Amino acid sequence: MGTGSGAPAPRLPRAIWALGFVSLLMDVSSELIHSLLPVFMVTTLGTSMLAVGLVEGVAEATALIVKVFSGALSDHLGRRKPLALLGYGLGALSKPLFALASTTGMVVTARLVDRIGKGIRGAPRDALVADLAPPAMRGAAFGLRQSLDTVGAFLGPVLAIGLMLLWADDFRAVFWVAVIPAVLCVALLVVGVREPEPRGGPRRSNPIRRDNLRQLSGAYWWVVAVGAVFTLARFSEAFLVLRAQQGGLPVAWAPAVLIAMNVVYAAGAYPFGRLADRLDQRLLLAAGLLLLVVSDLLLAAAGAGPLLWAGIVLWGLHMAMTQGLLATMVAATAPEHLRGTAFGLFNLASGVALLVASALAGWLWDRWGPATTFLAGAAFSVLALAGLLARRRPA
Numbered sequence: 001m002g003t004g005s006g007a008p009a010p011r012l013p014r015a016i017w018a019l020g021f022v023s024l025l026m027d028v029s030s031e032l033i034h035s036l037l038p039v040f041m042v043t044t045l046g047t048s049m050l051a052v053g054l055v056e057g058v059a060e061a062t063a064l065i066v067k068v069f070s071g072a073l074s075d076h077l078g079r080r081k082p083l084a085l086l087g088y089g090l091g092a093l094s095k096p097l098f099a100l101a102s103t104t105g106m107v108v109t110a111r112l113v114d115r116i117g118k119g120i121r122g123a124p125r126d127a128l129v130a131d132l133a134p135p136a137m138r139g140a141a142f143g144l145r146q147s148l149d150t151v152g153a154f155l156g157p158v159l160a161i162g163l164m165l166l167w168a169d170d171f172r173a174v175f176w177v178a179v180i181p182a183v184l185c186v187a188l189l190v191v192g193v194r195e196p197e198p199r200g201g202p203r204r205s206n207p208i209r210r211d212n213l214r215q216l217s218g219a220y221w222w223v224v225a226v227g228a229v230f231t232l233a234r235f236s237e238a239f240l241v242l243r244a245q246q247g248g249l250p251v252a253w254a255p256a257v258l259i260a261m262n263v264v265y266a267a268g269a270y271p272f273g274r275l276a277d278r279l280d281q282r283l284l285l286a287a288g289l290l291l292l293v294v295s296d297l298l299l300a301a302a303g304a305g306p307l308l309w310a311g312i313v314l315w316g317l318h319m320a321m322t323q324g325l326l327a328t329m330v331a332a333t334a335p336e337h338l339r340g341t342a343f344g345l346f347n348l349a350s351g352v353a354l355l356v357a358s359a360l361a362g363w364l365w366d367r368w369g370p371a372t373t374f375l376a377g378a379a380f381s382v383l384a385l386a387g388l389l390a391r392r393r394p395a
Contacts, residue, residue: 013132016141018192019125020148025185026091027149030114031156031262032178033098035255036164037107038238039245040171047104049242053362055104056236058355059111065351066119071127071344075337080128081195087121088189090114092182099175123343130331130339131196136277138331142324143273147266150320152181154262157255164252220333220342224349226285226388227326231353233292233380235361235373237261240299240312243370247303260309261316268320276325282388288321289385296378300371311374 041047041055070087074080090113097110126142133141156178163174237258244257276284291314298311327343334342357380364373 012137012141012144015132015193016129016144017148018188019129019132020145022088022185022189022193023125023145023149024152024155025181025188026088027152028156028159029095029178029180029182029185030091031153031255031258032160032181033095033156033175034238035157035160035241035258036171036174037098038241039251039254041104041107042242043251044171045101045104045107048362049365050359050362051104052238052242053236053358053360053365055108055111056238056358056362058108059115062112063115063119063122063347063351065348066116067123067347067351068341068344070120071123071340071342071347074124074127074340079195080124080131080340081189081193083124084121084128085186085189087117087119087124088182088186090117090120092179092186093117095179095182096176098178099172119347123340123347126327126331126343127339128193128195129327131336139273139275139277139324139328140270141273142327142331143270143276146273146320146324146327147269150262150266150269154259154266157258157262160255161253161259164255169252215335215338216342216345217333220330223326223329223333224346226384227330227346228349228353229380229384229387230285230289230322230326231350232357233289233377233384234318235354235357235377237315238358239361239365239370239373240315242365243299243303243374244308244312246370247305247308249304257312260312261319264313264316265319268317269324272321273324273328276328281325281329284321284325286385286388288318288325289381289388291315291318291321293378293381293385296374296381300374300378303370 038052038056041052042049047055070083074083077083094110094114094117097106097113101107101110129141129145130138159177160174163177164170167173240261241254241257245251245254249256272284295311295314295318298307298314302308302311326346330342330346331339357377360376361373364376
């Protein structure tokens, strides 16, 4: 229904904003640690590049795989917020483990607890965003949440740099600070987000039953396939930090890599989310893949200087164009009562791809050097772009 000339423009619900700030606080906490973690593992714990890639891949894949079950459970219960709260709570509980870690095994344990928490909260939170947002504003809603999430992803590294300079590269002291925003995040979720009542009451059948999965359309499965190939072409951002650090960036300034990337990501996510409500989404995905190809080529060519930073900026712009868009496409192609399951299966496929991509990136780096890692990423991006353009535009 149109609005009159004097009617106010539609606004996103306050709960969407609250979820965005919940994500912001948790990302401040997580990136405060993760922006330093690869360097901490290599320089303090003596971890190899292959091990870094495996840790990153296993941790992120664990999060994405767990989303299958948490998303399906949220559909089964007809409730999203309790699972989101459990996931954010586990994320907060994991933060002290990083400060206490003295071996790579302890880091792996902390990362797994943190990523299991992320997996539990991810699909129910995304389904909750879709439940709360007006259908015509879903792109804007996902873009806003992603943008605020990414603001936290660059505030965390900014804080990490300041504290590393202040405390003479004391990794563990910086890791302890990360506990504070994590606790604030959980408190905001408790008081700031009210979940809407499920339409038709809670659903008690198993959402992963064959007859339910048949309700997921071919358009949905195409989005799943595209998301997996995207992830295969884009390995962990830990390799961006290591590329710059290898090129001579001082340890205390290593988080500047994620700051540069996430400033661009945060600035672009909401505008591109709104654009996704209006334009051909396939063309936006193709443009994002082209940016990733150029970014990989620049990062393969240089480990320092303007080319390195240009590659990092383009990586962030690619993320801004594609990540909220893929979530919007999942929400648009999945039945409402199976949204949690749909987000979970989408992230399962992406999780397997991320594990393969990060392990392959670490192996290539150890065997043939960093340039080969980024050239392989460019090659996968070209393959994904060819597959995307080969498919006819859906009706």
